[in-house]
Amino acid sequence: MFLAEFFGTMTLIVLGDGVVANVLLNKSKGQNSGWIVITAGWAIAVMSGVFVSAALGGGGSLNPAGEVAGMIAGGDVMVGLTNIAAQFAGAFVGAIVVFLLYFPHWEVTSDAGLKLAVFSTGPAIRNPMWNLVTEILATFMLVFVAGAIFSATVGIGGTAGLGPLAVGALIWGLGLSLGGPTGYALNPARDLGPRIAHAILPIPGKGDSDWGYSWIPVVGPIIGASLAMIVRLSIGL
Numbered sequence: 001m002f003l004a005e006f007f008g009t010m011t012l013i014v015l016g017d018g019v020v021a022n023v024l025l026n027k028s029k030g031q032n033s034g035w036i037v038i039t040a041g042w043a044i045a046v047m048s049g050v051f052v053s054a055a056l057g058g059g060g061s062l063n064p065a066g067e068v069a070g071m072i073a074g075g076d077v078m079v080g081l082t083n084i085a086a087q088f089a090g091a092f093v094g095a096i097v098v099f100l101l102y103f104p105h106w107e108v109t110s111d112a113g114l115k116l117a118v119f120s121t122g123p124a125i126r127n128p129m130w131n132l133v134t135e136i137l138a139t140f141m142l143v144f145v146a147g148a149i150f151s152a153t154v155g156i157g158g159t160a161g162l163g164p165l166a167v168g169a170l171i172w173g174l175g176l177s178l179g180g181p182t183g184y185a186l187n188p189a190r191d192l193g194p195r196i197a198h199a200i201l202p203i204p205g206k207g208d209s210d211w212g213y214s215w216i217p218v219v220g221p222i223i224g225a226s227l228a229m230i231v232r233l234s235i236g237l
Contacts (some may be wrong), residue, residue: 004058005086006093009189012049012062013094014101016042017118017194019044021098024114025105039175060164062087063187069143084189084221091193095119098194099201112207115151119194121183121217123208131213134181135220136227138174142186143228145170146237185217192218 019041024029029039050060061067063085067080098118101105109115116122123131147155149166175184185191192214199209231237 001056001058002082002086004053004056004062005055005083006090008049008053008058008060008088009062009087009193010049010094011052011090012045013190013194014097015045015048016190017039017095017098018101019045019119021102021105024109024117025102026109028102028105035179036176039172039179042175043168043172046171047164050164050167055162060167062090062189063221063225064088064189065139065225066143066146068222069225070199072226073227073233087189088193091189092197095194096134096201099197099203106206107204110205112205115206116198116205116210117183118209119198120191120214121185122213123181123182123216126213128216129214131182131216132220134178135179135185135217136224138178138182138226139186139221140182140228141178142170142174143225144232144237146150147228147232151237182217187209187223188218188221190217 009172016110019030019038022028022041023033023038025031046062049062053060053062061083064084066083067084071077071080102118106115114121146167149170150163171186174186178184195209195211195214198206
């Protein structure tokens with residue numbers, strides 16, 4: 001359902017980009033609280049988004065890379081494309097909400113790079129090939145482990161049960177373990193939707209939106225999710 005994925009992804013971005021704003025922007029009460037806070041906030045953001053999507057009758061995907069992987073596995077193409085549109089729209093709107101929530105803090109933050117980091121990911125060391133590899137492998141682990149979480153063998157109740165809690169824990173683990181090189185985008189909508197919002201919004205002293213890097217957190221997750229789905233199908237996961 002369009003609304004389920006829209007509001008689920010919007011929730012994801014409001015809480016996810018929100019925690020980054022809290023940590024990075026000047027005069028925020030959470031300023032400089034660090035990576036542990038960011039990864040914990042993103043874990044709760046994903047869990048909350050999945051719950052919202054599920055409550056509205058959706059599948060809790062929130063991720064175009066997952067939709068592409070699902071279509072590879074034989075899922076309905078029109079449903080997948082509708083969900084992708086909803087996810088990008090929800091991510092864009094969620095970024096606008098974060099902009100409004102932290103409105104006075106943009107002007108008092110002089111570092112344009114920190115402002116962009118609220119909205120989108122960037123590499124710790126800029127090396128396009130290895131940045132791409134990082135996003136591929138990190139997203140592979142997301143989709144591969146998520147397949148185990150929601151498998152019939154594990155049987156923890158899907159999105160109506162403990163599934164979103166387990167996925168939140170997985171996101172926390174991915175951020176702590178694999179997030180250092182690129183900021184663990186894992187999700188094209190999570191990165192591109194807010195990056196477009198950053199480009200459009202009247203953020204004081206924002207600088208550019210780093211479009212030269214923007215393809216990596218889109219292409220990498222799609223490749224990683226697709227590879228994970230192929231492996232899952234081949235081993236019956």
